[in-house]
Amino acid sequence: MKPSKYLAAGVALAAAVLAGGALAQAKEQFIPANGYWVGPYAPGGSGFFGGMLDYFQLLNERDGGINGVKLTWEKCETEYNNARGVECYERLKAKGSTGATVIHPLSTGITYSLLEKAPADKIPLISMGYGRTDAADGRVFPYVFPLITTYWSQNTAKIKFIGMREGGMDKLKGKKIVNLYHDSAYGKETIPVLDAQAKKYGFTVTHIPVPHPGNEQQSQWLQIRQIRPDWVILRGWGVMNPTAIKAAQRVGFPRNKMLGVWWSGAEEDVIPAGDAAKGYIAAGFNLPGTSFPVVQAIMKNVYGKGKGEMEDRSRIGSIYYTRGLVAGIVTAEAIRTAQEKYGKGKPITGEQMRWGIENLNIDEKRLKELGAVGLMQPLKVTCMDHEGGGAVKFLQWDGAKWNVITDWIASDQSIVRPMIEESAAKYAKEKGITPRDCK
Amino acid sequence: MLYREAGQFRATYAEDQQIFPLRQDRIGIAAVLVLAFVVIPLAGNQYWLSAILTPFLIFALAALGLNILTGYAGQLSLGTAAFMAVGAFATYNFVLRVPGIPILAAFALAGICAALVGIAFGLPSLRIKGFYLAVATLAAQFFVLWAIQRIGWITNYSASGVITAQNYSILGIPIETPVSKYVLTLSIVTVLALLAKNLARSETGRAFMAVRDMDVAASVIGIPLMRTKLLAFAISSFYCGVAGALYAYTYLGTVEPEAFNLDLSFRILFMIIIGGVGSVLGSFLGAAFIVLLPIVLNYVVPPISEATGIEISHAIISNLELMVFGGLIIFFLIVEPHGLARLWQIGKEKLRLWPFPH
Numbered sequence: 001m002k003p004s005k006y007l008a009a010g011v012a013l014a015a016a017v018l019a020g021g022a023l024a025q026a027k028e029q030f031i032p033a034n035g036y037w038v039g040p041y042a043p044g045g046s047g048f049f050g051g052m053l054d055y056f057q058l059l060n061e062r063d064g065g066i067n068g069v070k071l072t073w074e075k076c077e078t079e080y081n082n083a084r085g086v087e088c089y090e091r092l093k094a095k096g097s098t099g100a101t102v103i104h105p106l107s108t109g110i111t112y113s114l115l116e117k118a119p120a121d122k123i124p125l126i127s128m129g130y131g132r133t134d135a136a137d138g139r140v141f142p143y144v145f146p147l148i149t150t151y152w153s154q155n156t157a158k159i160k161f162i163g164m165r166e167g168g169m170d171k172l173k174g175k176k177i178v179n180l181y182h183d184s185a186y187g188k189e190t191i192p193v194l195d196a197q198a199k200k201y202g203f204t205v206t207h208i209p210v211p212h213p214g215n216e217q218q219s220q221w222l223q224i225r226q227i228r229p230d231w232v233i234l235r236g237w238g239v240m241n242p243t244a245i246k247a248a249q250r251v252g253f254p255r256n257k258m259l260g261v262w263w264s265g266a267e268e269d270v271i272p273a274g275d276a277a278k279g280y281i282a283a284g285f286n287l288p289g290t291s292f293p294v295v296q297a298i299m300k301n302v303y304g305k306g307k308g309e310m311e312d313r314s315r316i317g318s319i320y321y322t323r324g325l326v327a328g329i330v331t332a333e334a335i336r337t338a339q340e341k342y343g344k345g346k347p348i349t350g351e352q353m354r355w356g357i358e359n360l361n362i363d364e365k366r367l368k369e370l371g372a373v374g375l376m377q378p379l380k381v382t383c384m385d386h387e388g389g390g391a392v393k394f395l396q397w398d399g400a401k402w403n404v405i406t407d408w409i410a411s412d413q414s415i416v417r418p419m420i421e422e423s424a425a426k427y428a429k430e431k432g433i434t435p436r437d438c439k
Numbered sequence: 440m441l442y443r444e445a446g447q448f449r450a451t452y453a454e455d456q457q458i459f460p461l462r463q464d465r466i467g468i469a470a471v472l473v474l475a476f477v478v479i480p481l482a483g484n485q486y487w488l489s490a491i492l493t494p495f496l497i498f499a500l501a502a503l504g505l506n507i508l509t510g511y512a513g514q515l516s517l518g519t520a521a522f523m524a525v526g527a528f529a530t531y532n533f534v535l536r537v538p539g540i541p542i543l544a545a546f547a548l549a550g551i552c553a554a555l556v557g558i559a560f561g562l563p564s565l566r567i568k569g570f571y572l573a574v575a576t577l578a579a580q581f582f583v584l585w586a587i588q589r590i591g592w593i594t595n596y597s598a599s600g601v602i603t604a605q606n607y608s609i610l611g612i613p614i615e616t617p618v619s620k621y622v623l624t625l626s627i628v629t630v631l632a633l634l635a636k637n638l639a640r641s642e643t644g645r646a647f648m649a650v651r652d653m654d655v656a657a658s659v660i661g662i663p664l665m666r667t668k669l670l671a672f673a674i675s676s677f678y679c680g681v682a683g684a685l686y687a688y689t690y691l692g693t694v695e696p697e698a699f700n701l702d703l704s705f706r707i708l709f710m711i712i713i714g715g716v717g718s719v720l721g722s723f724l725g726a727a728f729i730v731l732l733p734i735v736l737n738y739v740v741p742p743i744s745e746a747t748g749i750e751i752s753h754a755i756i757s758n759l760e761l762m763v764f765g766g767l768i769i770f771f772l773i774v775e776p777h778g779l780a781r782l783w784q785i786g787k788e789k790l791r792l793w794p795f796p797h
Contacts, residue, residue, distance in 0.1 A: 037754040038761065046754065077737065077757040082698055083494055086691065087734060090490035112601050112693040117489075120615075132599070183588065185599040185695040192598045212697065311752065423598065430535070430595075432606060 027068065029335060029347050030096020031056070033075045034088040035106055040213065040238055041080045043268040044320050048106055049075070050309040051324020052331070054298050054316075057308070059332055061301045066335050067345040072096060078110060085110030086117070093121055098349045101335065102126055102357070104327055108186040111144075119143040123350040124357055128327055129154075129262055129285055133189060136387040137424035138358065139435035145357050147330060148379060148389040149285050151186075151261070152193040152419065153411035155233075157392045158259055158283060159197050160409055162231050173202035178224050180217075180244060181235040183209035186263075190235060196415055214240025221247040234260040241269035242277070249276035256281060256396070266319035270397045278399045283392045286326045286376050288402050290317035293371030294325065319402070326376045333370075334360050358383055377408050383438040442790040458636055475625055480618050489617035489690075491731065496621075496628045497685045499726035502710040503635055503719060504678025509708075510717035511639060512671035513651025514564050515572050518557075518579035519707045522676040523683025524699035525553040525583060528593055530684040531602045535595060542607040542614075546627070546684045553680025554673040556583065561672030565665055568654075580701050587696045594696075603693045620689040627685065631678060636719045638674070647671055648717075713771060715780025724779040732767065736760045 033053060036045035056071040065071055074095065076088035085105060093100045102124050105111045111131035118125045119142065127135070128147045135144035149157075162177070163169040179194055181187035191207055198205040206227055208220050214236060221244075224232060232253065234244050241264045248255055256279035260269070265282025273280075289295070295317055302308050303316075310316055338348045338356025348356065362370075362379045381388040391408035428435055442463050449455045459465045479492065505519045529549035533540055540548075560579035564572050587593050587600065594600050607614055614623055638644045646667045649657035658664050687694045706729055714725020737760055744751040751759070775782045 036757075038757040042754075075753045077753070077760070079757075082691065083730075084733075087490040087494075090486040094486075109695055109698065112603075112695055113691045115603065116692040132601075184697045185601045188588070189599045212700070311754075427603070430605060431603060 027070065027345075027347065028072045028097050029066065029069050029101055030092075030098070031071060031073045031331065032088070032092035032095070032100045032103060033073045034078050034085060034092065034103065034110075035075065036078050036080045037075075038077065039079050044238075044263075044266070045080065045106060046310075047266075047268075047315060047318055047320025048104075048324040048327065050315070051321040051326075052104070052328040053309045053324075054302050055294070055325050055328025055332065057302045058294075058298050061305060061307065062297065066332060067339055069335075069339070069345060069347055071332070071335075078105075078107065080107050080109075082107075082109045082113045086113050089114055089117065093123060096347075098347045099123065101348065101350060101353050102331055104128070104331075105131070108132075108184075108189075112185065115141075115144065121350070122354070124354045126327070126330065126357065128330065129323070130186070134420045134423035134427060136385060136420050137435075138383045138386040139438055140424040140428045140433055141386065142358075142436060143354055145381065145386045147357075147381065147387065148326070148376070149392055149411065150387055150390075150416070150420075151189045152416045153387065153390045153413070154261065154283055154285075154392050155190045155193050156197065156412035156415055157390075157409045158233060159194075159201070160412065161283075161394055161406065162259070163201075164406075164409075166230075169201060175203040175231070176227060176229040177203055177205045178227060178229040178232045179205055179207045179235060180220060180224070180232055181207065181209055182214060182237045182240055183211050184237075186237060187235050193416065193419060194233075196419065197412075200415070210236070210240055210244075213238060215243050217243055217247045221251045221253075224253065225251045230257065232258045234258055234264050236260065236264045236269075240264075242272035245270065245273040245280055246276045249273075255279040259283070259394075262319075262323075262392075265395060265402075267402075268318075268320070275399065277397050280397045281405070282395055282397075282402075284319065284395050284402075285389070285392050286319070286323045287374060287393065287395075287404060288317055288319045288322055289375075292322075292373075292375050294329075294375065295322075297371060298325075322375060325372070329362070329370060329372055329376070330357075330360070330379065333362055333366070337361075357381060358386070360388070383436070442787065442793075444791070456640075458633070458640070472629065475629075476622070480622055483618075483621075485617045488621045491734065493617070493621050493624050493690050494686075495726055495730045496624045497682050497690055498707065498710065498730050499723045500628050500631060500685065501679050501682035501707050502714065502722035502726050503632060504675045504682060505707050506711045506714075506717065506719070506722045507635060507638070507647075507678065508671050508675035510711060510715075510721070511644060511651065512647040512668065512675075513654075514561070514668060514671060515569060516576040516672075516675070517573050517701070517704050517708065518560060518576040518583070519679050520699040520701065520703035521580045521583035522553045522557055522679035523686060523703070524587060524696060525556050525676075526550060526680030526683030527687035527694055527699070528587055528602065528696075529553065529680070530688060531604065532593065532595075534605045534607065542609060542688070546681055546688075549684045550677040550680040553683070554677040557672040557676025557679075558669050561669050561676075564668045564672065577701075580704055584696050584699065599695070601693060601695045602687070604688045604691075607688070614689070624685050624689045627681065631681065632719060632723075635678070639719065643667075643670065651717075709768070711778075713768060713778055715778030718778070718780035720783065721778050721780030724783070728771075728779065733760055733764055736763055 033049050035049040060070050078085040078088050100123050104126050108130045111127045124143045126145045126147055131146050133150040133152045135141040135146050136150055163172050194205050210217055210220055236244055258280055260282035262284050265284055270277035315321055334356040337359055338352045342348055342352045358381055360381045364378055367373045377389045377391050379388045390411040393404055393408055394406045395402040396405045444461050447462055508514050508516050526549045529552040530545045533545040533548050563575040594602055646662045649662055650667050710725035710729045713728050715721025740756050
């Protein structure tokens with residue numbers, strides 16, 4: 001038999017399976033929850049998906065779904081492992097009446113692994129605050145949405161913050177910054193954008209890698225002590241973060257000169273470091289707390305009925321939990337937006353969801369209605385710009401909780417955008433993609 | 440009764456030297472191949488093809504590579520994932536830098552690159568043995584990943600060190616769908632597995648085994664140790680390199696260097712330990728066990744919890760899966776330390792006598 005024969009038969013079969021599934025049910029919107037509840041990264045995964053699913057449950061319990069369409073989901077354990085992530089994706093992508101609506105991989109590695117599979121299946125990927133930065137160029141990556149802020153945007157905001165602390169961007173000249181990064185695709189992502197800023201502002205930057213998992217950092221901090229930097233940017237993940245904070249205390253580096261990325265800025269990152277973490281600063285695109293009306297509504301409508309996700313209720317309102325809430329809000333609002341175009345009260349497909357995310361506009365007024373003012377920044381996504389926000393706030397740990405110490409600091413898109421477009425264009429050329437016209 | 444060789448006479452040397460001398464074996468293999476090449480592509484859905492069977496075949500190939508080195512030639516290695524990484528990144532560079540190169544040629548060249556790296560890191564095997572050699576191959580694991588992450592040229596100066604497989608086609612047929620990727624993977628794995636099966640019976644394979652069993656004795660009877668050991672490293676790394684290339688090109692499409700970490704090397708080592716050291720079949724059984732069992736458990740546990748009415752939270756199910764998996768590994772190692780392949784062999788011997796065991 002010729003391969004083309006299998007091919008046609010296989011495609012026909014797959015199509016039949018998909019079509020069969022589509023007829024089965026209606027009035028339900030299926031969202032896969034491919035996350036991780038075990039392993040070294042479980043605090044992040046369980047908090048994030050706890051927040052997201054609690055928000056979906058809130059919509060179901062309080063509002064009867066989105067315009068009457070109930071949200072449904074199924075959990076699949078990825079263990080933060082790429083192969084398992086792909087398996088979960090394939091397993092759940094055709095479930096529900098219209099297939100998977102959207103995927104939140106919550107892992108840069110899994111995002112990379114799905115980068116081509118998801119567009120082929122017409123399922124959008126939301127990599128909120130992680131994943132591939134240049135996917136912000138919606139012309140080349142129509143189905144990928146690194147919403148709210150990318151690593152590069154956030155990095156320029158960090159340098160702005162350092163400039164503010166030093167008394168002006170011109171004061172950055174001659175300063176020394178160390179970029180202590182997790183030696184992985186995630187960790188390396190900001191090196192070029194830091195180098196570009198170093199050139200622009202005249203500071204020197206030293207990149208020091210920490211091998212995975214990062215529980216051994218003696219030599220790195222010895223090197224930092226020799227360099228005597230003015231600031232240390234911590235680009236860590238998991239156990240690397242508390243280790244770095246403790247090591248900083250040991251070599252006497254002031255923690256209020258240490259600046260963490262948002263994956264280094266949760267309660268789970270500082271509490272193990274104990275007192276050493278006092279004064280440590282981290283960026284965040286979502287704020288912690290339980291006073292937001294939306295969190296209160298969840299307590300009342302979801303936990304009040306005993307349907308909450310979090311077994312440990314003290315984690316409600318933690319950084320990872322509210323990040324999940326933001327993901328839930330963004331997902332639900334995009335479904336709502338798509339329903340407005342393709343029919344209210346009808347389940348939407350992944351392709352329609354893509355349109356919904358791309359035309360998402362959450363302004364201050366809408367945030368107020370949602371009860372999420374201050375939880376997240378206003379968000380407006382366009383065809384060109386799949387990021388939408390770009391601003392971050394800085395939080396300082398006082399030994400017991402995170403305190404917000406700045407307003408939203410906008411990123412410097414004059415640096416980031418050209419780099420994103422250049423990198424996306426290179427990807428398009430490699431893959432033979434003709435960028436969409438966004439006009 | 441069914442599985443009996445009585446009445447099968449081999450009259451020529453060619454018949455005596457077949458890969459599968461028993462008629463039943465030949466029929467069995469043919470049936471498996473028909474199943475894999477015809478029935479599964481026609482009947483399998485996308486989930487099975489792209490999330491289960493393709494990775495299973497790729498890991499089986501990597502395990503086969505390690506089995507040639509460890510099982511047949513007796514050289515312990517912890518660098519399997521590194522050789523896979525060489526294969527993946529070399530393919531990427533061949534396709535990127537040599538315009539119009541056929542993808543199969545790129546896979547083969549990538550395998551040769553991996554073989555060269557394997558030879559380089561196999562040099563210590565001339566002096567050290569056993570666990571000490573494992574430590575030396577550990578150096579390959581770390582050095583190769585370090586080089587890929589540090590040398591920008593290898594990843595075409597990608598900021599994050601991640602590569603994406605280019606689109607490719609064979610004889611004008613674009614390999615895009617899960618079915619075509621599965622068939623491509625299966626074809627390559629089948630050819631390489633048959634070659635490995637043949638290798639094990641050849642002069643080279645016998646030399647490998649002689650070195651494994653006692654290298655001093657092997658050198659006394661005239662087997663050149665250096666050539667044999669390095670050849671084992673080369674062939675093994677070639678297999679691993681091709682597996683790595685397939686991992687990037689038919690399975691994930693986008694790979695980061697960290698995908699090929701020490702964890703993966705260990706997983707492949709466990710595959711051959713569980714499947715059977717020194718057996719081609721064992722590589723496949725071991726890969727099936729390690730790749731498929733967690734997924735099976737993932738499917739089996741929730742219905743059990745529903746049926747028994749005990750509500751188990753998702754986190755506990757996930758942890759339970761790991762515990763059961765670990766328990767099964769220990770169980771199989773106690774029941775049959777020589778792996779699943781040995782169980783199969785015992786089963787076959789019993790079948791030969793069945794139903795009259797005396």
